[in-house]
Amino acid sequence: MNFNANSPLVVITEFPVRYAETDAMGVVHHATYLVYFEEGRSQFMREMGSDYAEIEASGFQLPVTEAAVRYVGSLRYGERVQIKCQLKENKSRRLTFNYEVANAAANKILVTGFTTHIWTDIEGKVTRAPLSWQQLYENFISSERKL
Amino acid sequence: MNFNANSPLVVITEFPVRYAETDAMGVVHHATYLVYFEEGRSQFMREMGSDYAEIEASGFQLPVTEAAVRYVGSLRYGERVQIKCQLKENKSRRLTFNYEVANAAANKILVTGFTTHIWTDIEGKVTRAPLSWQQLYENFISSERKL
Amino acid sequence: MNFNANSPLVVITEFPVRYAETDAMGVVHHATYLVYFEEGRSQFMREMGSDYAEIEASGFQLPVTEAAVRYVGSLRYGERVQIKCQLKENKSRRLTFNYEVANAAANKILVTGFTTHIWTDIEGKVTRAPLSWQQLYENFISSERKL
Amino acid sequence: MNFNANSPLVVITEFPVRYAETDAMGVVHHATYLVYFEEGRSQFMREMGSDYAEIEASGFQLPVTEAAVRYVGSLRYGERVQIKCQLKENKSRRLTFNYEVANAAANKILVTGFTTHIWTDIEGKVTRAPLSWQQLYENFISSERKL
Numbered sequence: 245m246n247f248n249a250n251s252p253l254v255v256i257t258e259f260p261v262r263y264a265e266t267d268a269m270g271v272v273h274h275a276t277y278l279v280y281f282e283e284g285r286s287q288f289m290r291e292m293g294s295d296y297a298e299i300e301a302s303g304f305q306l307p308v309t310e311a312a313v314r315y316v317g318s319l320r321y322g323e324r325v326q327i328k329c330q331l332k333e334n335k336s337r338r339l340t341f342n343y344e345v346a347n348a349a350a351n352k353i354l355v356t357g358f359t360t361h362i363w364t365d366i367e368g369k370v371t372r373a374p375l376s377w378q379q380l381y382e383n384f385i386s387s388e389r390k391l
Numbered sequence: 392m393n394f395n396a397n398s399p400l401v402v403i404t405e406f407p408v409r410y411a412e413t414d415a416m417g418v419v420h421h422a423t424y425l426v427y428f429e430e431g432r433s434q435f436m437r438e439m440g441s442d443y444a445e446i447e448a449s450g451f452q453l454p455v456t457e458a459a460v461r462y463v464g465s466l467r468y469g470e471r472v473q474i475k476c477q478l479k480e481n482k483s484r485r486l487t488f489n490y491e492v493a494n495a496a497a498n499k500i501l502v503t504g505f506t507t508h509i510w511t512d513i514e515g516k517v518t519r520a521p522l523s524w525q526q527l528y529e530n531f532i533s534s535e536r537k538l
Numbered sequence: 539m540n541f542n543a544n545s546p547l548v549v550i551t552e553f554p555v556r557y558a559e560t561d562a563m564g565v566v567h568h569a570t571y572l573v574y575f576e577e578g579r580s581q582f583m584r585e586m587g588s589d590y591a592e593i594e595a596s597g598f599q600l601p602v603t604e605a606a607v608r609y610v611g612s613l614r615y616g617e618r619v620q621i622k623c624q625l626k627e628n629k630s631r632r633l634t635f636n637y638e639v640a641n642a643a644a645n646k647i648l649v650t651g652f653t654t655h656i657w658t659d660i661e662g663k664v665t666r667a668p669l670s671w672q673q674l675y676e677n678f679i680s681s682e683r684k685l
Numbered sequence: 686m687n688f689n690a691n692s693p694l695v696v697i698t699e700f701p702v703r704y705a706e707t708d709a710m711g712v713v714h715h716a717t718y719l720v721y722f723e724e725g726r727s728q729f730m731r732e733m734g735s736d737y738a739e740i741e742a743s744g745f746q747l748p749v750t751e752a753a754v755r756y757v758g759s760l761r762y763g764e765r766v767q768i769k770c771q772l773k774e775n776k777s778r779r780l781t782f783n784y785e786v787a788n789a790a791a792n793k794i795l796v797t798g799f800t801t802h803i804w805t806d807i808e809g810k811v812t813r814a815p816l817s818w819q820q821l822y823e824n825f826i827s828s829e830r831k832l
Binding site for chain 2: 568569570572573594601602604605606610
Binding site: 411426430448470 | 727
């Protein structure tokens with residue numbers, strides 16, 4: 245996982261660890277990080293102007309086809325989750341997002357990973373990305389690069 | 392909550408506590424019991440011959456309108472959950488299920504509760520129970536009573 | 539459930555619905571609302587100055603002894619959850635919180651409920667609330683009332 | 686992922702899909718498969734004679750350090766999950782389990798993956814596997830091979 249420092253395509257999401265997310269080891273359960281990744285990805289899309297709820301309403305879906313997670317540290321209740329989400333690959337039929345999860349207060353990376361998605365229609369048939377997505381993506385890159 | 396000892400309408404479901412269900416207190420998180428109740432209810436319907444998946448496929452839904460839970464003890468990873476589920480009330484538009492959750496090995500009631508449901512169509516409009524449900528219910532009572 | 543309009547003891551928490559929280563009915567799964575209540579309660583305690591993580595670190599716990607939920611509407615992915623949490627009862631050994639969950643954009647109450655908690659030590663033995671809690675509670679009421 | 690057909694070290698676990706595990710796409714949410722893997726692994730350990738609850742009680746933990754999942758199909762409520770879990774690698778400080786998840790009725794692999802774990806003590810310090818584990822492992826292989 246390499247977050248490209250020059251890429252503008254990184255969105256940060258923060259929220260408190262939920263007690264329900266912890267397990268008997270006292271730390272956030274490892275499956276929860278896929279949900280954190282999803283929250284980072286949802287926020288990425290909202291900031292890009294392409295809410296995933298609208299994508300589904302317009303007849304497209306983005307199911308996960310692959311996911312990987314590396315755990316080097318842990319989060320506890322009382323801490324804030326910080327998720328960095330980067331759109332790593334934007335192909336016509338496939339997306340890949342990278343993630344870094346840290347303790348917001350400590351700026352120390354605890355968990356990294358990626359998810360790959362394909363574009364499908366509502367019946368699950370693989371399709372091309374909606375035109376609106378590609379347009380929003382171009383706008384997002386351009387606007388960020390002006391900064 | 393009163394489990395009627397004379398009622399045949401009690402179905403028992405058992406499975407191991409999942410590690411993911413525990414929290415930092417070392418015990419099963421309190422919200423998980425609503426999922427346990429749902430598993431007990433699902434098994435009840437399967438044994439009655441009316442799988443909830445088929446109910447939805449036939450155009451009906453049973454959303455929860457009310458739920459209540461009392462916690463007197465706790466479950467840990469390494470223990471088996473035992474759920475007793477009883478159909479307490481079977482009205483034309485409404486169902487109520489009662490639940491008792493125990494540690495399967497200890498036969499000690501740890502959590503009790505109930506859920507109330509209404510029959511709706513796929514659009515969420517309140518409706519009467521499907522005829523097939525009432526028929527299966529009559530059969531279920533009769534067959535059990537013969538025992 | 540009666541939110542007392544004159545009570546200062548209401549804290550509001552908002553966040554987006556998570557996709558993982560939805561179920562095959564297309565809406566937030568009913569068990570998730572106990573987790574939403576917990577998030578509302580966590581935020582209440584943080585604003586009161588008494589983070590629950592610190593409470594546990596100091597040797598006290600607040601397990602749930604009773605919970606009840608009424609469902610009158612539903613939330614979907616793409617919407618924001620708004621939780622109002624009120625400390626309804628603050629006894630020496632027991633707390634009760636009330637909750638109202640709404641769609642943040644629509645200001646329409648969808649789910650209501652309460653949870654009751656007892657103070658215990660780390661071994662689970664019932665105890666009195668820590669002195670620091672009662673002090674923070676007094677301060678919280680006073681400061682709010684000045685507004 | 687290569688399940689070695691000659692290896693005895695495969696344990697099969699089955700249970701019904703839970704409604705709470707589905708999402709608004711109508712299928713089991715992708716993060717749930719890490720919980721299914723955990724259930725497969727828990728059952729593997731129980732059949733090997735080494736319940737993970739006892740491992741923790743004896744002062745050892747097996748946190749996940751890496752996980753990967755490939756999704757080629759999906760499960761729905763009304764179907765039964767079948768998890769094949771194989772102990773792929775049993776090093777002195779590290780374990781790797783492989784998983785295949787299928788619809789129990791259809792015998793079609795839907796999701797595959799692996800998890801890697803390290804042995805730690807209760808403080809999280811990396812350690813060697815407990816002697817009892819290695820002994821049970823030897824017994825397990827021998828007894829299976831006799832079949």
